[in-house]
Structures are given as structure tokens and as C-alpha cells.
Amino acid sequence: MKVTVSRKAHFNAAHRLYRKDWTDEKNDAVFGKCNNPNFHGHNYELIASVTDDIDKETGYVIDIKELKDIIKEEIEDAFDHKNLNLEVEEFKDLNPTAENIVVVIYDKIKKRLKSTNQLEVTLYETPRNFVTYSGQ
Numbered sequence: 001m002k003v004t005v006s007r008k009a010h011f012n013a014a015h016r017l018y019r020k021d022w023t024d025e026k027n028d029a030v031f032g033k034c035n036n037p038n039f040h041g042h043n044y045e046l047i048a049s050v051t052d053d054i055d056k057e058t059g060y061v062i063d064i065k066e067l068k069d070i071i072k073e074e075i076e077d078a079f080d081h082k083n084l085n086l087e088v089e090e091f092k093d094l095n096p097t098a099e100n101i102v103v104v105i106y107d108k109i110k111k112r113l114k115s116t117n118q119l120e121v122t123l124y125e126t127p128r129n130f131v132t133y134s135g136q
């Protein structure tokens with residue numbers, strides 16, 4: 001009997017979409033306003049969902065307090081009020097698109113979970129634009 005437990009979280013961060021190895025013209029053509037050299041911010045919302053069997057003793061899939069603490073330590077403390085391009089190691093050489101951010105978030109949370117826990121992460125860059133990754 002598999003049940004999914006989800007936790008929502010939030011962080012504000014700035015980014016700029018560009019590739020160092022492309023010309024300014026090509027970056028402008030592909031990334032448009034997101035290539036603004038002065039960066040721009042988003043209110044990111046994320047949902048981390050853990051699916052597993054219910055533990056017979058505790059009745060939990062995962063202690064949600066534990067999931068909350070993992071998200072705080074791995075994501076909020078690392079990304080909130082940061083410039084992703086300049087201040088977050090994972091994006092030094094990785095374009096911080098929503099797609100790449102959700103994969104980084106997934107990897108950081110996944111390594112803290114039990115191996116049987118399946119994880120899915122949804123990241124909202126705006127209320128209407130969101131991406132989902134579940135490790136495939």
C-alpha cells in the first residue's frame with residue numbers, strides 16, 4: 001500500500017539565463033528577457049512528494065517534520081535570497097532554468113531519503129509555469 005506525502009516550500013532567488021560560450025546575440029535570441037545581465041527574481045514554490053509503504057510501527061510514510069527539515073537545510077538555506085548564478089555552487093556552470101533547478105533540488109533531497117522512498121519534485125517559477133522531475 002503506497003501512500004504519497006507532500007510538503008510545500010518557498011524560496012526567492014535571482015537568476016540569469018545564458019551560456020558563457022555563446023555570443024550576446026545568440027543568448028538574446030534564445031533567452032530573451034531572461035538573459036538580462038542585471039538578473040531578475042522569482043518567487044519559487046516547490047512541492048516535494050515522497051511515496052512509499054506506510055511503516056507498520058509509526059503509521060508514517062516519512063515523518064513530515066523530517067521532510068520539512070531536509071527541504072529547509074538542502075534548499076531554503078542554500079537558495080533563499082541568493083543569486084543562483086553567482087552564489088550557488090551547482091549553477092556555476094549550469095544554466096539555472098526551472099528544468100535544471102528542479103533536477104538539482106531533486107538530487108539534494110533524494111540523497112537524504114531512505115532508498116525505498118520515491119521522490120517527485122514540482123517547481124513553480126511563476127504561478128502558471130512549473131516543471132516536475134521524478135528521477136527518470
Ligand code: NI
Binds near residue numbers: 015034040041042
Ligand atoms: Ni527567470
